[in-house]
Amino acid sequence: MSVTNVLRDGGYIQNAEELTGPFGAALAEGKLIVQRCLDCSALIMYPKYRCPTCFSGNLGWHQVSGAGTLATFTILRYGPPSSFDVEAPYCIGIVKLDEGPQLMCRMHPGSDGTWDHYVCEQRVNFVPADAAEVAERPAAWFSAALG
Amino acid sequence: MTDVWTPPYPEPGSANDAAFIGIGEIPSGVYRERGFMAQIVEASARAIQDARLAHTDIDQIVLIPCLHGIPDQADLIFSRVAEELGLHGRVKSSVMVHSGGSTSDNATRMAAGLIASGQARNVLVVYSERWGSADLQAMIDMLSVNGIPKEWEAPTGLQFNAIGGLITQRYMHRSGSSAAEMAAICVALRDWANLNPNAMYYEKKLTVEKIVNSKMISDPIHAFECPFLADGAGAFVMTSATEAARKHDAWVRIGGSGGCVSHYSAGQDADLGVLGWVKAAEEAYQAASWGPEDADLGEVYDSYAAVLAIALEGLAISPEGEAAREFHKGRFSPGGQFPLNTNGGLLSAGHTGVGGGTALLIEGVRQLLHRAGPDRQVPNAQRCIVGGTGGSYMDAQIMMLERVTR
Ligand SMILES: [Zn+2]
Numbered sequence: 001m002s003v004t005n006v007l008r009d010g011g012y013i014q015n016a017e018e019l020t021g022p023f024g025a026a027l028a029e030g031k032l033i034v035q036r037c038l039d040c041s042a043l044i045m046y047p048k049y050r051c052p053t054c055f056s057g058n059l060g061w062h063q064v065s066g067a068g069t070l071a072t073f074t075i076l077r078y079g080p081p082s083s084f085d086v087e088a089p090y091c092i093g094i095v096k097l098d099e100g101p102q103l104m105c106r107m108h109p110g111s112d113g114t115w116d117h118y119v120c121e122q123r124v125n126f127v128p129a130d131a132a133e134v135a136e137r138p139a140a141w142f143s144a145a146l147g
Numbered sequence: 148m149t150d151v152w153t154p155p156y157p158e159p160g161s162a163n164d165a166a167f168i169g170i171g172e173i174p175s176g177v178y179r180e181r182g183f184m185a186q187i188v189e190a191s192a193r194a195i196q197d198a199r200l201a202h203t204d205i206d207q208i209v210l211i212p213c214l215h216g217i218p219d220q221a222d223l224i225f226s227r228v229a230e231e232l233g234l235h236g237r238v239k240s241s242v243m244v245h246s247g248g249s250t251s252d253n254a255t256r257m258a259a260g261l262i263a264s265g266q267a268r269n270v271l272v273v274y275s276e277r278w279g280s281a282d283l284q285a286m287i288d289m290l291s292v293n294g295i296p297k298e299w300e301a302p303t304g305l306q307f308n309a310i311g312g313l314i315t316q317r318y319m320h321r322s323g324s325s326a327a328e329m330a331a332i333c334v335a336l337r338d339w340a341n342l343n344p345n346a347m348y349y350e351k352k353l354t355v356e357k358i359v360n361s362k363m364i365s366d367p368i369h370a371f372e373c374p375f376l377a378d379g380a381g382a383f384v385m386t387s388a389t390e391a392a393r394k395h396d397a398w399v400r401i402g403g404s405g406g407c408v409s410h411y412s413a414g415q416d417a418d419l420g421v422l423g424w425v426k427a428a429e430e431a432y433q434a435a436s437w438g439p440e441d442a443d444l445g446e447v448y449d450s451y452a453a454v455l456a457i458a459l460e461g462l463a464i465s466p467e468g469e470a471a472r473e474f475h476k477g478r479f480s481p482g483g484q485f486p487l488n489t490n491g492g493l494l495s496a497g498h499t500g501v502g503g504g505t506a507l508l509i510e511g512v513r514q515l516l517h518r519a520g521p522d523r524q525v526p527n528a529q530r531c532i533v534g535g536t537g538g539s540y541m542d543a544q545i546m547m548l549e550r551v552t553r
Pocket of ligand 1: 038040052055
C-alpha cells in the first residue's frame with residue numbers, strides 16, 4: 001500500500017464502494033453474504049456504516065444459507081428503466097432470509113419459462129446468476145425451493 | 148423504555164393556532180401550453196384571493212418541489228417565485244420543503260410551526276408540476292432512480308410500477324382481496340373524479356371490467372391501475388387564528404398530527420403490506436383526541452390502489468384486510484358512508500408528482516371550508532383525516548383537520 005492511500009483519519013468505512021464491494025465480490029463467487037455487527041452480532045441488510053442496533057462501527061460479513069421465504073414479487077412487463085439492459089418481462093422479489101435480513105432480488109423463471117409458480121410466503125433458495133450477469137448487475141437471484 | 152413525550156400543541160382558539168384560510172387550484176391533466184411558472188402564479192393568485200388577502204400580505208413562501216426537471220426546481224429554491232409574485236423585498240423567506248409524496252403534510256407542519264412561533268404571519272404554500280407534459284421514458288427513468296437505492300435495488304431493474312406491484316401482491320396475499328375488489332378502488336376514485344371539474348378524468352368513466360381486461364403492467368397491477376402522470380398546480384394560505392378571525396367566519400385548524408418513517412428501501416420495509424400507518428395513526432389520534440369514527444371524510448395518498456387500502460387499514464378507517472372489499476361494496480364512493488379522496492385522488496384527478504398529495508390536502512381543506520360545490524361537498528363536513536406518504540412509501544404522515552367557526 002502506498003503512503004498516499006493511508007488516510008490520516010481512518011478506522012471507519014469511508015465510502016459506498018468499501019461498504020458494498022464485498023457483497024458483489026461474494027456474489028461473483030456464487031456466495032450470498034450479509035453484513036454482521038462484530039459487537040452485538042446483529043445481521044444487517046443493507047450494509048450500513050454503523051450497526052442500526054448498537055451503533056457500533058465494528059462491522060464484518062457473514063455467509064448465509066440462502067434459504068428464505070418470498071415476501072412478495074412482481075413481474076415487470078412494460079417500462080423497464082432505460083439504463084437497465086434487460087428486456088421485459090422479468091421478475092423481482094423480496095426475500096426474507098431464514099437468518100432474518102431481507103433483500104430485493106431477481107427471481108429465476110421455472111422450467112416453463114414463466115414465473116406463474118410463485119406465491120407469497122413460499123420457500124425459496126439463493127441460486128446465483130451466471131458470472132457475466134452478476135458482473136453486469138450485482139443482484140442476488142432466487143428460485144423456488146424443491147419439494 | 149423511552150420517555151413519553153406529550154408535545155404542547157396550540158389549543159383550539161389560542162391566538163397563534165395555525166389556520167388554513169384560502170385555497171387555489173387549476174385543473175390537472177395534460178396541458179402542454181401551460182408553463183411551470185404560469186401555473187404557480189395562477190394557483191397562488193387564486194389562493195391569496197380565496198384567503199381575502201392582498202399578495203403583499205404574504206410574508207413567507209413555502210414551496211413544494213417539482214420532479215419534472217432540475218432547472219425548474221432550482222428556480223423554486225432560489226426565490227424565483229418571490230419575484231414572480233412581486234414579493235421580493237417583502238417576504239422574510241422563500242424555502243422549499245421536500246419529502247416526496249408526504250411533502251404536503253411536512254410543509255403544513257412547517258408553515259404551522261412558523262405561524263405558532265411568531266416567525267410568519269401569512270404563509271403561502273404552492274406546488275406546480277409538469278409530469279403530464281414531460282417525456283414518459285425520462286419520467287420512468289427518474290422514477291427508477293429517485294427513492295431506489297442504486298447499490299442494492301437498481302441492479303434488480305426496480306422502478307415505481309414494480310414497487311406498486313410488490314406492494315399490491317403482498318396486500319392481496321395478506322387480505323385475500325380479489326382482482327375485482329382491487330379494481331373497485333380505482334373505480335370509486337374515478338366516480339369522485341367525475342364530480343370534480345379540476346380532475347384529469349372528469350369526463351371519462353371507468354369500470355371494473357375495463358380494468359381487469361387491460362394489460363398487465365407489473366403483476367398484479369393492470370394498465371388502468373397505474374397512476375396517470377399529470378400537469379397541475381395548487382396552493383393554500385395559512386395564518387394564525389387571530390388573523391383568520393379578522394376576515395373569515397370559518398377556517399381549518401390542525402387538531403394534531405402523527406408520522407412514522409418506516410424505511411427508505413422498499414426491500415427493507417418490515418412488511419410492505421402494512422407500512423408505517425399504524426404507528427402514525429396512534430400518534431395522530433392521541434394528539435387530536437378524535438379518531439376515524441369521528442371523521443366526516445378522508446383524503447389519503449393513493450398512487451396505487453393497494454397503497455390506499457393499506458393506509459385505510461392502518462388508519463383503522465377499515466378493519467384489517469377489508470379495505471378493498473369495502474370499496475367494492477361502495478363504502479367510499481360518492482353516496483357511500485365514508486367519503487374518501489373526494490377530488491378523485493392521484494389515480495383519477497391525476498398524479499402531479501409531489502403535488503398529488505398536496506391536491507388531496509387542498510381538497511380536505513376545501514371540504515371543511517364548505518367550498519367543494521354542490522356535486523361533491525360532504526354535507527356539514529367538520530373533521531377530515533389527511534394521509535400522505537413519500538418515496539417508496541417510506542413514511543406515513545397524518546394531519547387531523549378540523550373546521551373552526553368564529
Ligand atoms: Zn451492533
